[in-house]
Amino acid sequence: MVYAGLQGMPGVVRSYYTGDGTDVMQWLEKNALQPFLRPLTKRVADAAGGNLVRALLAAYCVRYKRRPLIVIEFNMYMTRTALSNMLHTARQLGFEEKLATFVIVVSAFTTADAHAYIERHLPFPDIAAAITDLGGSADECLQRVRKHAENNVGHADMVLSGFRAIARHKVAFSEDASLAFFARLVANAHVVQAQPGTSTSIQAGTSVLDEEAARVAFGFDERDSLFAALAKWCAFEIDPFSGRISEPSHFMRITIEEYLAEAKAAPTSPGSILKQQGFEAVLFERERRPGGVWAKTYYTATLQNVGFQYCLPDFTFEDADIEVDFHPTAAQIQAYLETAIKHKGLDVRLLHNIESATRIEPFDSSEADKSLKTELKSAAFETAPNGERASDTPAPIGFELDRAVSRLETGNGWLVCGTSPDGPFEERFDFILTATGLYTQPRPDGIPGQALFTGRILTPAEATPDTLRSLRKADKTVAVIGFGKTAVDLATDCADSGVKTVLVFREPRWLVPLKINGLHFTWALCTRMGTVMVPCWDYPTKATRFLHTHLSLLVAGFWAMVQMVTWAGFASHAWFKGAAARARIAALRPKTPLIDSLRTASVLEPPSFLDHVASGAIEPVHGAIAAYCNDGLKLEDGRTLRADAVLPCLGSAAPAFPFLPAGERALLEGMEGGPQLYRHLIHPRIPGLAVLGVNHGFLHFSHVQLSVLWLIAAWRGELLLPRAAAQEEAAALIRAWKAAHELPTAQSHCGVHARFAHYLDVLCADLGVRAVRHAFPLSAVMRFSTADYARVAEEYDALRAGERARGGALRRPVSDHIM
Template identity: 25%
Template sequence: MHVLIVGAGMSGVGTGVIAAAAGHTVTLVDRRPTVGGLWSPGGHYPLARLQETADTYRFPGHPFPSSVRDLPTAAELAEYVRSHAARGGLTEAHFRLSTDVRALRRVPPEEGGGWTATLVPVGGGGGGKEQLRADWVVVASGRESGPPTPMPPVKGLDSFRGRILSDRDTFGMGADELLAAAGVARPLDTTKAAAVPDAVGSTFNSGGASGDPPPPSPNSVVIVGYGKTAMDLAMTLSDGGATAHVVASRRHWRMPSTFFGFISSLPVLYSRAATVVMPSWAATTPAARALAGSLWPLSLAIRWLIVAIAYVSVLGRRDLTGPVPTAALDWFRQSFCMIPDGFRRRLAARRIVVHAPDGVATVAGPTSVRLTSGVVLPTTALLWCRGAEHRAGLSFLPAADVEALFAAGDGVRLYRHTVHPDVPRLAFVSAYNTFGFGTAVHLQATWLTEVWAGQLVLPPAAAQRAEVARVGAFKRDILSCNREPASVIMDRFYSFFDELCGDLSVEPVRVGGVAGWLRPLSPDWYAGVGAEARRASLGVTV
């Protein structure tokens, strides 16, 4: 069987390795000239790095080199993806780089089914269009491969004389190039921010926190959005001499990288004990079912404990937390974001200022904007950091299929986050945000190969639709703080892993006893899932 994989990044290569090992012909197509996806040169913003550790992000059975730090850089990640391709037997012949999938056309069943892909060289060089036939297509380009989300109307924007950028415009830039693009005149200087102690200082917050705003700076930059990209870009700009004003529509809970300044939070957050207490669409183990049922007070108490520890660890800074009265519920309604190393230092130095809840209401002058709170900010640039338009990134699919995928209006709803009951022979790997990314890709690809082998029989389309609707309704309620809740897994990754393992008839809890509940995720626990599934002699409906 020929499998066409759209994307040659972490998810595309991970899927290709497992599909090729199962005996399938695979072709990976990517518009970038090198393997690595968003981590390859030109695919990311300046100084990008992970917010989870190398040892939880990686693939099962393939550790990062010992020289890689806990939070790998983009260059280290791109090299890791390339090494995984080579390790898994993928050669140059498996890849079609600098190539765009312009369109997919469904082949009628009477002609064998599957797809015909129209491939076009990026930039028009090296030849014309090419038709490629495939039995299945796996979209592994991620949620961030589309154009930026549209900027909402801002009154008087046509009179603004500063720069207007999206986070996508910064891809491929170095730090100095970003400063120039944002109109920041001062040279990059990281020594000042590094010298500021990681302590709490006065900071302005238009939502009502105490403290005066910093004095006007000719190098102020307004960043709209408060995700990891926005925080990372704010740090780069502040290190270059700008005051970075981060404007967020709501106050967000932010998870510190350490509890009390010295206990790493990631091992705690990546334990099964911490994740199972969160409301989830899937309670697949007896303990999870008990905590979702009769033991719900214990589950709520543990959630409050985590919130209290995190709140104390940031000393109650309002620019790093949400409203206290709704903390335990609100934290787990959204996909929280880790606080990047050094972000708090820059807040304390007032080189980064958070305005939340707030928004850009109008242009106040040629190089200033007025927020909805009434605060006027001088700025050399408006930097829009609200992610990608996932739907627009799938324009190569037939229009009817795109409509089916996004019909619910809250992201791509998929059965097991992988296939759609009304779009046959099309699968998605990484159409979501999650922790434990490499493990998720490994399990999804293994799940797909068992489907392709006929060992894993999917339920009828009607049953799939019902399950998709149930999970979608849960996410729309519980994860309502997210723009596309259907595409969010994040800290509920064990629910996702357990579902896939259950379908494959393998034990979902990979390490027994207390260690299995308290130890942080190790991708190696899942390295043998494919072999276990084959030994289980599947052939039952899931």
């Protein structure tokens, strides 16, 4: 029954033992381990202290990334001495040295006989009771075996996913070819006719497919890399001498059949761009709902740009069957994100809090590690009878050993640890994308004197219609602190609800007007003709560079005109309404040029905000707050503002990465204004990690789409990046430019905002795809949309396919822009 439960399980060593217990080590070496690890030599045994069993077990652990499960069966006539020797060996190799896991099986005629044998040979009541409790009737044993089989089907599913993930990293991977490959594995079992005179056929269990079928399915260019991948996942038996692979294990076969059935019935969704490019992605979300700030923002929050600029290119709000405002609300965006997650089949794990993410370190330089590397390297290559290496070709079983040493030498991947509703967890990943948001770190209310204030201090999320209605009925005054998007929006909400509102700010900022000369602002700022006039730290084309270097007076005049028109539009809200109205509007006039405000924290003008200011429903107060006081706020110039409730909207702090080690945190959090990264994505001294989403701009979804494709190309080695020092120099130049030309914020160094078109053009140039997505003159006047970049991944794949057709692989140096 135990054999039936373990049939076909990868990594199980099974054998029947009839000795007296004194030759257990020799029996393990000869009957259990050498058939699995035959090419290992005496040289490795000498390096392990002369004990070949320990060397074999250690090599097994390196090759399969886990300890072997050794099932030893003997009958109930084995002597106490023999059993004692057997258990001593199992304890030493298993519990103490942790080289293997042993399962000792006693064959007996009945359960009672097995219990009697154990009680007779283990005269320790507690141990005997604990062991015999594992017995039971045949039905109970069968249930345990079935449960074991279910667990191993789950294990096989994990192995299958991992093997397909390896394959997808290969250039020639084909989803259709992989399905056909698995179907053939299941269908093409060899059947051997039984003895003459019988009608029964015996399934041999060794159906094979030729090497070429696997290479076509999984895109492995070399025979060695195919076998290394097969060995890594320990799910297929291989014959490297004939270049053939056998059918999967029993549980692997079950899992493949289920996978094929699910793939046949699954809807045809393209999945995420990571999935399309062969990467398996897991999204860890700390909250109960996905969506980041949209899941817990204030009641009336809306998107500053428009719906067709804030969605996936192949799955719009209309595709999600969501009626959406021109500027979508938080609720509409939240509904869209949740629908898109289901449509794309993303692996999103809610209520998973990441506590640490640490790089898996390479071998150190200690003598022990050097010795171990030497042992493993020698085991990975064929050796001649005289002990010298016969060739530079890895031995058949040494492919994975050699690869394992290479990984240990360089370090590879990240170990992610955290907590979930099911308890602590840890998983290993090749890469990490941190997408924790640009505005998710709250800035604490550091204004002193809160204990003195007798009124109510509200958070933005507490400014609900019911709260504002109660304040209006009680004739209360609300002081809103700040001049960012949240402050301006909530001051407008308070005034819309009839609440007396005071807006207190240190400095006024330029608002982005909803309309410019009667046209929606996106016609000015979100077309190529408009974005080409935006100054930037670098320019993607010679024409834009010439414009800003040789015709800078023209650019300056253009923005002076835009600033004049914008302020005239703001001032018009006070026309013919008296001196007091004009004074209130004048209090909002910034001292800095408009172009310097087109940064990460630009604020779109709420529709009724300026009318409320002109009418006095919102009283603007220009001044710095010194402290709370008994009945309101005290300013640094000595003025006191009476307020019954205070609504601090102090913005967000720079992005934080508390789950990273101290060294990596210092690199990312040590800059004022947030991390300035190469291509606004990576820090060259933190390999395998990218900061996604903080490269914020008007076309945010397209930023993310092209950024992910850029990262995939870089991780696959298809983009040749400059050396680390050159990347850091480029980031420093951008940081210096922003410091000189943009108003500082907590996130100044992160985003690209109004320079979004320049940024997208540079990413396209790096990837070798078209930057201008429409033909002239439409390209100059059409508003940017995420749909413009819908086929970028296809264009890039076509480049890769073209290089393969010419017998090479895609290798592109990035452009020399410092974007």
